[in-house]
Amino acid sequence: MSKPFRIAIFASGNGTNAEAIMNYFQSHSLIEVGLILSNNKEAKVLERADRFNVSSLTFDKTEFRDPATILTSLEQQSITHIVLAGFMWLVPRYLVNAYPDKIVNIHPALLPKFGGKGMYGMHVHQAVKNASELVTGITIHLVNEHYDEGAIVLQKTCSVASSDSVEDIADKVHTLEHHWYPITIENWITK
Ligand code: GAR
Numbered sequence: 508m509s510k511p512f513r514i515a516i517f518a519s520g521n522g523t524n525a526e527a528i529m530n531y532f533q534s535h536s537l538i539e540v541g542l543i544l545s546n547n548k549e550a551k552v553l554e555r556a557d558r559f560n561v562s563s564l565t566f567d568k569t570e571f572r573d574p575a576t577i578l579t580s581l582e583q584q585s586i587t588h589i590v591l592a593g594f595m596w597l598v599p600r601y602l603v604n605a606y607p608d609k610i611v612n613i614h615p616a617l618l619p620k621f622g623g624k625g626m627y628g629m630h631v632h633q634a635v636k637n638a639s640e641l642v643t644g645i646t647i648h649l650v651n652e653h654y655d656e657g658a659i660v661l662q663k664t665c666s667v668a669s670s671d672s673v674e675d676i677a678d679k680v681h682t683l684e685h686h687w688y689p690i691t692i693e694n695w696i697t698k
Contacts (some may be wrong), residue, residue, distance in 0.1 A: 509539070509541075510535070511537055511538075511587070512537055512539070512696050512697075513538075513539055513542075513586050513587050514528070514538065514540045514541060514586070514587075514589070515542040515543070515584065515586040515590070516544070516552075516589075516590045517589065517591050517594040518543065518544075518550065518592045518594055519546055519547050519593055519595040519596070520628075521550075521551045522543075522551055523684075524688055525543060525593075527688060528540060528689050528692065529556070531693070533559070537697060540561050541561070541586055542561065542562050542564060543556040544563070544565070544566065544577070544580070545564075546571065546594075546595070550565075552593075553565070572599060574601040577602065578601070578602075578605055588611075589602070589606050589609060589611070591611065592613060593613075593628070595627050595628075597624075597652070597654060598652065611647060611650065611660065611691075611692065611695060612648055612650050612657070613647050614645070614646045615628070615645060615677075615681075615684065616632075616634075616635060617644045617645075617662055617664065621634050621635060622646075622654065622655035623654050626654075629673060629677060633673050635667060636676060640667050641666065641667055642667060643664070643665060643667050643676060644664035644680065645680060645687060647661045648660055660691060661687060663687050665679045665682075665683055667679075
């Protein structure tokens with residue numbers, strides 16, 4: 508018997524956040540991860556999905572632009588909520604319209620700082636270092652058809668030392684993400 512809330516996770520790469528989410532909801536009473544979707548056939552997140560026995564689907568740009576391909580898969584899996592976890596493409600309007608206020612993203616900085624097109628992954632941490640920021644963090648926000656612009660659900664901060672490398676900053680941010688993203692998804696879905 509499937510659970511009332513079923514998440515689809517879109518991820519483009521490594522998928523450590525996707526893993527933290529699959530792990531957190533593994534034996535949850537109300538929420539389960541039903542599908543992992545990726546634009547990258549080589550993405551490590553696909554191996555992580557296999558390990559958790561979660562179905563996965565890959566797509567190219569043409570398929571992503573075609574509502575039928577993606578929406579049919581989401582409907583077949585009875586997906587109620589969408590989670591972006593390191594997904595690097597802009598979400599098309601048809602998907603936002605099909606899941607209004609039901610799509611959430613995590614951004615590895617304190618929006619509105621260091622957001623927008625081209626600001627993803629290590630580029631963000633490099634920009635934080637270049638700007639000599641003393642604080643960075645995470646932003647979890649609802650998704651609309653513009654990069655990094657939906658309503659903010661949660662922000663958490665961590666300090667940045669001048670001696671921190673870009674990788675150090677990324678590690679600190681990842682630690683925050685793995686802790687806060689699953690809990691925040693749970694609260695957002697069940698509130
Ligand atoms: C995460 O830090 C996430 O915040 C970021 O990509 C990383 C993916 O890591 N997302 C963005 O930059 C979106 N603009 P992961 O593949 O290990 O979860």
